[in-house]
Amino acid sequence: xxxxxxxxxxxxxxxxxxxxxxxxxxxxGDFLVLLxxxxxxxSTLLNMIAGLEPTTGGAIHINGRDVTDLEPDxxxxxMVFQSYALYPTMSVRRNIGFGLKMRGMPKDEIETxxxxxxELLQITPLLDRKPSQLxxxxxxxxxxxxxxxxxxxVFLFDEPLSNLDAKLRADMRIELKRLHERLGRTIVYVTHDxxxxxxxxxxxxxxxxxxIQQVDTPENVYRRxxxxxxxxFVGAPTMNFVDxxxxxxxxxxxxxxxxxxLPLINVPIEARDLVGRQMTLGxxxxxxxxxxxxISSRVLLAEPTxxxxxxxxxxxxxxxxxxxxxxxxxxxxxxxxILVDGARMSLFDxxxxxxxxxx
Amino acid sequence: xxxxxxxxxxxxxxxxxxxxxxxxxxxxxTSLKSMDEIRNGSIFTLPxxxxxxxxxxxxxxDCAKTLGDTCGGLSSSFMTSVKIVIxxxxxxxxxxxxxxxxxxxxxxxxANVMFAALLVGMFIPPQVTLYPLIIMIRELGIFGxxxxxxxxxxxxxxxxxxxxxxxxxxxxxxxLLKAARxxxxxxxxxxxxxxxxxxxxxxxxxxxxxxxYIWNDFLLGLTFGGRAxxxxxVALNNLVGSQFGEKEYNVDxxxxxxxxxxxxxxxxxxxxxxxxxxxxxxVKG
Numbered sequence: 001x002x003x004x005x006x007x008x009x010x011x012x013x014x015x016x017x018x019x020x021x022x023x024x025x026x027x028x029g030d031f032l033v034l035l036x037x038x039x040x041x042x043s044t045l046l047n048m049i050a051g052l053e054p055t056t057g058g059a060i061h062i063n064g065r066d067v068t069d070l071e072p073d074x075x076x077x078x079m080v081f082q083s084y085a086l087y088p089t090m091s092v093r094r095n096i097g098f099g100l101k102m103r104g105m106p107k108d109e110i111e112t113x114x115x116x117x118x119e120l121l122q123i124t125p126l127l128d129r130k131p132s133q134l135x136x137x138x139x140x141x142x143x144x145x146x147x148x149x150x151x152x153x154v155f156l157f158d159e160p161l162s163n164l165d166a167k168l169r170a171d172m173r174i175e176l177k178r179l180h181e182r183l184g185r186t187i188v189y190v191t192h193d194x195x196x197x198x199x200x201x202x203x204x205x206x207x208x209x210x211x212i213q214q215v216d217t218p219e220n221v222y223r224r225x226x227x228x229x230x231x232x233f234v235g236a237p238t239m240n241f242v243d244x245x246x247x248x249x250x251x252x253x254x255x256x257x258x259x260x261x262l263p264l265i266n267v268p269i270e271a272r273d274l275v276g277r278q279m280t281l282g283x284x285x286x287x288x289x290x291x292x293x294x295i296s297s298r299v300l301l302a303e304p305t306x307x308x309x310x311x312x313x314x315x316x317x318x319x320x321x322x323x324x325x326x327x328x329x330x331x332x333x334x335x336x337x338i339l340v341d342g343a344r345m346s347l348f349d350x351x352x353x354x355x356x357x358x359x
Numbered sequence: 360x361x362x363x364x365x366x367x368x369x370x371x372x373x374x375x376x377x378x379x380x381x382x383x384x385x386x387x388x389t390s391l392k393s394m395d396e397i398r399n400g401s402i403f404t405l406p407x408x409x410x411x412x413x414x415x416x417x418x419x420x421d422c423a424k425t426l427g428d429t430c431g432g433l434s435s436s437f438m439t440s441v442k443i444v445i446x447x448x449x450x451x452x453x454x455x456x457x458x459x460x461x462x463x464x465x466x467x468x469x470a471n472v473m474f475a476a477l478l479v480g481m482f483i484p485p486q487v488t489l490y491p492l493i494i495m496i497r498e499l500g501i502f503g504x505x506x507x508x509x510x511x512x513x514x515x516x517x518x519x520x521x522x523x524x525x526x527x528x529x530x531x532x533x534x535l536l537k538a539a540r541x542x543x544x545x546x547x548x549x550x551x552x553x554x555x556x557x558x559x560x561x562x563x564x565x566x567x568x569x570x571x572y573i574w575n576d577f578l579l580g581l582t583f584g585g586r587a588x589x590x591x592x593v594a595l596n597n598l599v600g601s602q603f604g605e606k607e608y609n610v611d612x613x614x615x616x617x618x619x620x621x622x623x624x625x626x627x628x629x630x631x632x633x634x635x636x637x638x639x640x641x642v643k644g
Contacts, residue, residue: 052537073543085534089556098552099542146542 259317288322436594455520463528503585
């Protein structure tokens with residue numbers, strides 16, 4: 001198959017297994033984001049795809065070719081680094097053309113291709129400068145240019161936007177997305193930033209402790225997290241978790257934490273089968289609804305963010321965060337009423353953290 | 360308070376500067392005097408009638424006063440020194456750059472052991488290994504020749520230059536090496552196109568230090584050079600120590616100045632580069 005395929009890939013350092021049995025299919029043209037906290041193994045995985053780190057076991061295929069034992073330059077890949085990793089002593093032109101020169105491409109052809117890439121990334125006026133004379137954003141463009149010029153079948157990005165300031169990061173994000181839509185090449189992109197994952201990816205792989213937690217579209221990773229780790233890692237502010245069980249209250253289903261009952265609305269049918277079982281309820285702040293039929297709760301603190309505000313509430317023996325519009329005024333200590341949108345809630349097994357409801 | 364500190368600081372620096380510069384002043388001024396003036400005056404006075412006669416004598420020699428085939432001037436040993444320094448300099452720095460680079464940038468088995476061995480090599484005083492080295496060079500059949508002396512200098516220099524380059528190349532970010540690997544740069548292309556251009560400041564410092572060390576060397580030159588490979592320092596010693604009759608202080612001083620001049624020139628010409636390289640090493644290493 002075209003694209004990238006990892007089969008039972010394992011990585012161990014000095015006998016210590018850090019990644020085990022990674023299986024992953026990256027379709028041709030996918031924008032795959034490897035998402036996870038630092039130390040989860042996402043960069044190691046990317047380096048193994050790049051051939052910068054050897055695998056301990058398993059096989060890596062790129063475009064149907066087994067590349068497990070090939071050198072990075074034989075794998076038909078290009079990589080963009082967080083630190084840009086431009087050659088400091090070379091001009092931008094030479095930086096971009098270096099990989100082609102190493103491949104023995106004729107000079108005039110290199111010139112043409114460097115010029116094309118410069119045009120595409122709007123860095124033509126910078127071609128004769130040294131990297132040290134460029135801003136962070138410009139250096140990042142050059143780094144991308146150096147990858148583009150090679151026309152590889154897979155692009156690898158290692159946290160490429162982490163060193164940019166917030167505004168530039170947002171701009172570059174949009175540009176990367178445009179670039180992907182325009183070129184339609186396969187991209188594997190490592191980040192710990194969930195916003196990047198949500199906005200850029202066609203497919204997200206959430207990693208923790210060297211294991212794949214979930215592979216899905218960004219929407220599903222957000223809406224239907226496969227386990228508690230994914231649920232808590234994706235989304236800011238983080239999802240609310242309450243331990244307890246579902247209980248029947250007349251016609252309605254409620255969530256009984258032991259210290260109080262959270263009313264639920266729109267509870268899916270499958271959830272009715274779980275009544276009485278010990279579990280963890282997960283509800284995102286935007287799925288906590290202020291409603292007069294809800295349970296009484298006390299406002300601890302309101303954090304306005306501009307477009308909306310996050311209200312910290314003491315309810316049913318827990319501290320939960322709910323999202324509200326900016327208009328309403330919440331005073332600390334005031335009473336309000338809250339309920340949970342059961343259609344969007346998650347339920348987790350308290351032992352292994354796996355989701356009990358799957359879409 | 361601040362002002363007194365400054366004052367003390369400048370006072371101390373001035374004393375240090377005088378202590379270093381005074382002998383130089385005496386050398387220069389004495390070398391420009393005639394023997395009559397030296398006999399009758401103080402060494403601290405300026406020459407009344409400065410002239411370069413002593414310098415000429417030191418350089419070309421005084422054929423009336425010496426025995427043997429040369430006239431005892433330093434000019435021929437100057438050329439010998441040049442013939443020793445230039446190849447020894449380029450070989451020791453070049454080899455050090457390549458070995459330092461391979462130790463720092465390539466994961467090879469036993470790299471750390473090699474590096475430790477080199478460090479030990481650097482700290483062993485030359486006197487200790489002198490005799491075994493003599494036997495080695497003799498067995499190679501180049502004892503008492505310029506190539507033999509060059510080889511000894513390279514052996515001695517390469518430990519030091521390797522350490523300098525290795526420590527510098529260790530500061531090069533890993534990502535840069537990874538980027539080069541992805542671009543398909545192997546051992547030599549990575550060295551030539553990426554690493555060596557990066558190391559220019561260190562290259563400068565290594566060249567200057569090695570030049571100074573080899574030029575100023577006396578012990579190895581005396582031991583391994585023989586008659587054919589007698590460097591300027593050894594010749595200076597012979598000149599100063601083996602004259603008949605009255606000691607010609609002005610000629611001795613001039614000869615000493617001549618011997619010291621090349622290193623002095625190198626420092627003056629490359630001073631800025633030198634300081635920059637030292638600073639670069641200090642901040643990063």
